[in-house]
Structure formats: C-alpha cells, structure tokens
Amino acid sequence: MADKNQKMVEAITPIDQDFAQWYTDICLKAELVDYSSVKGFTVLRPYGQAIWENIQKIFDGMIKESGHENVAMPMLIPESLLQKEKDHVEGFAPEVAWVTCGGSEELEEPMCIRPTSETLFCDHFSRVLHSWRQLPLLYNQWCSVVRWEKTTRPFLRTREFWWQEGHTIHETAEEARAETLAILDNYTELCEKYLCMPLVRGPKTESDKFAGAEDTYAIEAMMHDGKALQAGTSHYFGDGFSKAFDVTFTGRDNTLQHPFETSWGISTRLIGGIIMTHGDNEGLVLPPAVAPVQVVIIPVASHKPGVLDKAYELKARLSKFCRVKVDDSDNSPGWKFAEWEMRGVPLRLEIGPKDIEKDQCVLVRRDNREKSFTPLAELESAIPTLLDTVAKGIFDKAAGRMKERTYDCKTIEEINAIPEDKTGFVNAMWCGEEACEDAMREQTGYASQCIPFEQKQLSEVCPVCGKPATHMVMWGKAY
RNA sequence: CGGGGUGUAGCGCAGCUGGUAGCGCGCUGCGUUCGGGACGCAGAAGCCGCGAGUUCGAGUCUCGCCACUCCGACCA
Numbered sequence: 411m412a413d414k415n416q417k418m419v420e421a422i423t424p425i426d427q428d429f430a431q432w433y434t435d436i437c438l439k440a441e442l443v444d445y446s447s448v449k450g451f452t453v454l455r456p457y458g459q460a461i462w463e464n465i466q467k468i469f470d471g472m473i474k475e476s477g478h479e480n481v482a483m484p485m486l487i488p489e490s491l492l493q494k495e496k497d498h499v500e501g502f503a504p505e506v507a508w509v510t511c512g513g514s515e516e517l518e519e520p521m522c523i524r525p526t527s528e529t530l531f532c533d534h535f536s537r538v539l540h541s542w543r544q545l546p547l548l549y550n551q552w553c554s555v556v557r558w559e560k561t562t563r564p565f566l567r568t569r570e571f572w573w574q575e576g577h578t579i580h581e582t583a584e585e586a587r588a589e590t591l592a593i594l595d596n597y598t599e600l601c602e603k604y605l606c607m608p609l610v611r612g613p614k615t616e617s618d619k620f621a622g623a624e625d626t627y628a629i630e631a632m633m634h635d636g637k638a639l640q641a642g643t644s645h646y647f648g649d650g651f652s653k654a655f656d657v658t659f660t661g662r663d664n665t666l667q668h669p670f671e672t673s674w675g676i677s678t679r680l681i682g683g684i685i686m687t688h689g690d691n692e693g694l695v696l697p698p699a700v701a702p703v704q705v706v707i708i709p710v711a712s713h714k715p716g717v718l719d720k721a722y723e724l725k726a727r728l729s730k731f732c733r734v735k736v737d738d739s740d741n742s743p744g745w746k747f748a749e750w751e752m753r754g755v756p757l758r759l760e761i762g763p764k765d766i767e768k769d770q771c772v773l774v775r776r777d778n779r780e781k782s783f784t785p786l787a788e789l790e791s792a793i794p795t796l797l798d799t800v801a802k803g804i805f806d807k808a809a810g811r812m813k814e815r816t817y818d819c820k821t822i823e824e825i826n827a828i829p830e831d832k833t834g835f836v837n838a839m840w841c842g843e844e845a846c847e848d849a850m851r852e853q854t855g856y857a858s859q860c861i862p863f864e865q866k867q868l869s870e871v872c873p874v875c876g877k878p879a880t881h882m883v884m885w886g887k888a889y
Numbered sequence: 890c891g892g893g894g895u896g897u898a899g900c901g902c903a904g905c906u907g908g909u910a911g912c913g914c915g916c917u918g919c920g921u922u923c924g925g926g927a928c929g930c931a932g933a934a935g936c937c938g939c940g941a942g943u944u945c946g947a948g949u950c951u952c953g954c955c956a957c958u959c960c961g962a963c964c965a
Binding site: 428431434445447449504505526557559560561563566567571573620628639640641642643675676679708709710711714741742744745746747748749751760763764765772888889 | 890922923924925926927956957958959960961962963964965
C-alpha cells in the first residue's frame with residue numbers, strides 16, 4: 411500500500427519538500443493555467459476559468475443584490491489623466507505598461523494600459539454626474555488589468571490578472587465609509603462561507619494603504635506554509651479623487667459639492683489562495699461551492715453490461731442539484747481516482763457491478779478519503795449533506811492551522827523565537843510610527859499586514875521603541 | 890532589480906575528449922483489461938531556446954541575447 415501511495419503522488423512534488431514547486435505543479439497539472447509566450451501573462455485554462463466563473467457568479471450576485479451595476483471601461487488611460495491624482499500616480503507609475511504607437515503613427519500622448527481604473531471612473535463620473543438625485547452611483551466592472559511586475563507566479567502575481575473593481579460615489583462621507591465596510595463583509599462571506607478560507611480583517615497601516623486612499627481595509631488569509639495572502643481590499647477615498655478630477659454635483663442645498671468615493675477589488679489571486687489553503691500531497695482540494703465538478707462518477711468495470719448506463723442515469727439525476735461529471739474515458743479506475751483527486755473534486759462516486767446488484771454506490775470525500783456505501787435511493791439527500799461536510803471539514807482544518815500558527819508576542823525576542831518552519835501570524839502591539847514598522851521588518855522579517863478589528867491589549871508598549879502602544883497589529887510574511 | 894538553476898519530441902530526462910539524436914512517460918491505431926495511476930503489438934512525432942563566432946564538421950566549444958524557474962528587495 412505504501413508503494414501504491416507513493417506512485418499516486420509522483421506527479422506532484424511533496425508539499426513539505428518544496429512548497430513553491432508543489433504550488434506550481436498543481437497549477438499546471440490540474441490544468442488551471444498555462445504559461446504564454448509573454449512573461450507574466452498566463453492562460454486561464456477551462457478548469458481554472460470555470461473556478462473563476464463560479465467565484466464571479468457568487469460575488470456578482472451579492473453586489474447586484476445591494477444595487478450595484480456592472481459597466482465596462484476603456485483599457486487605455488491617457489498619461490495626463492493618470493497624473494491627475496498625485497499619490498495615485500506615484501503608486502502606480504513604476505509598474506504601468508505604455509502604448510505609444512497606433513499603427514505606424516506615434517501617439518501625441520502616451521496611453522497606459524489600466525493598472526486599475528480609478529482615473530477612468532472619475533473622468534466618467536465628472537461628465538455624467540450633475541445632481542444629488544443621481545447618487546449613489548454603484549458601479550463595478552469585471553476585467554483584466556496590467557501591472558508590470560518584476561517577478562511573477564501563476565495567480566499570485568502576474569502582469570495581467572482578472573479581477574473585479576468596484577467604484578462607487580456617494581453624497582456623504584458616512585455613506586461611502588459604510589459602503590467600504592459593507593463590501594468588506596461581502597468579501598468575508600465569499601471567502602469564509604464559499605471558499606472555506608478563514609480570515610483576519612482590518613485596516614492597513616498608513617504606509618501600506620492603496621495609493622490615494624484615505625483608508626484601506628484588507629482581508630488576510632493564512633496559507634499552508636503560514637504565510638499571509640491579501641485576498642481582497644476595500645478602500646475609502648474621501649473626496650480626494652473627486653476633487654482631483656473635478657467630479658461635482660449640485661447638492662440638496664443648491665451648492666456645488668464633491669462626492670465621496672470608494673473602490674474595492676478581488677482577483678484571480680483568490681484561486682492561488684484556494685490552492686495554498688486547502689491543497690495537499692494528492693493535489694488540489696476545491697471548496698464545493700466553486701468546484702467546476704462537485705461529484706465525479708467513476709464507473710468500475712465499465713465494459714460490463716449496465717454499468718455505463720447506470721452511471722449516465724445517476725448523472726442525469728444528480729445534475730438536478732449539483733455539478734456532476736461521468737469519467738467514461740478508457741483509463742483504469744485507479745487512474746481516474748488519482749486524476750480527479752489531483753483536480754480537487756470534492757466527492758467521488760464509484761459505481762460497479764457489485765454496487766448495482768445491491769442498489770448502492772461508494773461515495774468518497776476528497777478532503778479525508780473517507781468512504782461510505784450509500785443506497786442509490788438516498789443520493790438526493792446524502793450528496794448535499796456530504797458536500798456541506800467537506801466544506802466544513804476544509805474550513806475547520808484551515809481555521810485550526812490559523813489558530814495554531816497565530817502568536818501573541820510582547821517582545822522582539824519572542825517573535826524571533828518562532829521557528830522558520832512555523833511561520834505564521836504575529837499579533838504584537840505598535841506605537842503607530844512608520845519607523846517601528848520598518849524596524850520590525852528588519853529585525854524579525856515580519857511586516858505589518860493589518861490592524862485587526864478584533865483588538866487585544868497584549869501589553870502597554872511598542873516592542874520596538876518602548877513608547878506607548880496605540881494598536882495591536884497583525885504581522886506576517888506576505889505573498 | 891540582485892543572486893542561483895534550467896532550456897534537446899507534448900512532459901521528464903540522457904547525450905563523454907566535437908562526427909549529423911536517444912530513453913521513459915504521454916500521444917495515435919488495433920486487441921486484451923477494469924474496486925487505487927493495467928498490458929501486448931504496430932505507429933507518429935525534433936529550426937537540440939535564439940543569434941553570431943571557432944571548425945572540414947557544433948546538441949556538444951566561445952561570446953551575446955531571450956525565456957522559464959527558485960531565493961531575496963518591491964508589489965494585489
């Protein structure tokens with residue numbers, strides 16, 4: 411048995427041997443992505459795209475329910491437009507790609523390929539907004555953006571990535587602040603309930619905010635190796651952008667006013683998060699809510715009469731309430747077991763002559779390989795229950811790891827005592843000075859990730875400078 | 890952007906002191922198999938990353954470039 415287990419995983423580097431290689435192996439062998447001929451630009455293959463579409467469907471539904479509308483903005487931003495907001499251009503200029511020619515003509519003004527679309531939305535808002543009666547404008551777009559990153563990895567950091575970017579404008583600051591937090595709650599629900607990914611949430615520190623934002627809130631997830639992944643952000647802009655772009659409306663009191671603005675985004679990076687949160691030595695483990703195939707039916711001895719027919723019959727029944735596939739390829743059953751485990755399918759249904767005789771099938775959970783014999787008549791209730799159990803199982807496992815690898819520390823020494831192979835989230839106090847953030851990074855390797863909403867008073871002083879502490883910060887090593 | 894590694898069939902690799910390219914897996918066809926990555930037979934598939942140079946002759950030597958990948962710094 412040991413030998414057989416060995417052989418099943420030969421395609422994927424063991425997770426504890428080389429985490430980075432394990433990650434890349436899964437991306438390629440589960441056929442989520444392919445590299446293209448341009449560095450940092452990847453192809454989302456059907457299986458990866460299907461996961462992304464499922465994420466889109468869930469989140470798109472949430473924001474539509476709260477009144478948001480989808481739009482499509484241009485891909486090019488004139489240089490002069492990008493430069494209207496000072497902090498914003500400083501933040502993004504180093505990583506934008508430029509278009510300087512159209513056909514054989516050099517352009518009068520260079521255009522950048524959008525790294526994000528605040529400037530485009532503001533420009534548009536400035537043209538269409540006239541009255542407080544139009545507010546709020548709750549816009550979102552699904553698109554790709556380009557940021558010329560130096561080092562790239564599938565999903566986690568690519569030069570082009572697919573995302574949604576929400577951009578809203580509101581009559582009052584309070585309303586815009588509430589929007590920022592409401593979206594953060596949507597992100598939380600998406601990650602925790604659907605992607606089974608527990609989070610730490612809170613505002614970013616001053617130095618870590620989005621370029622041009624007044625407040626930036628983040629959701630942070632812990633990966634299998636203890637490192638932090640920023641899974642989404644929601645920004646409150648105040649009226650900084652609307653002033654820079656001259657976005658105005660006539661208020662209830664007949665005065666000219668600037669609206670208050672938010673923006674927020676999640677990207678295909680979430681798929682990287684799913685891989686690194688739930689994956690194991692057998693490969694990908696997909697949260698049932700976004701798995702392109704939730705149940706794979708493996709016919710055993712499929713040449714024997716009645717077996718394939720039964721498999722198709724079950725597929726027809728199951729497809730009424732879940733996403734199901736029959737693997738009727740010529741491969742051996744053992745090969746199919748390993749293949750679909752590697753692709754992270756939450757449930758496997760085995761059906762063979764022996765089962766058909768007894769009117770039952772074998773159901774196997776992906777997360778722990780637990781097998782159960784289930785009467786065919788009970789599938790309609792058994793499968794949804796099992797899918798929920800898998801979801802809960804992988805959430806609890808991730809939450810357990812996050813708890814185990816979150817350290818409350820009072821001193822630099824305590825932080826440095828955390829073993830390299832037990833990297834995790836460090837809760838420690840902070841005085842509020844950027845210099846101490848920098849010092850913390852230099853002395854411990856841990857950088858500030860966010861100021862968690864759930865605060866604890868671990869001590870009275872900043873562990874770096876000894877001055878009175880103002881907040882507890884969650885520090886980590888980020889992707 | 891700094892440091893390391895790797896580019897030879899779809900994938901993983903071998904190819905020595907230069908002599909005209911091979912193995913495993915996969916792929917195609919036929920047959921036998923089928924409860925944890927089955928087997929037989931027959932086949933197809935290569936600008937040896939790109940460009941110069943040395944040489945009668947370069948996958949192999951020299952120089953340059955490019956790409957991918959890992960580790961740092963930076964970043965969603």
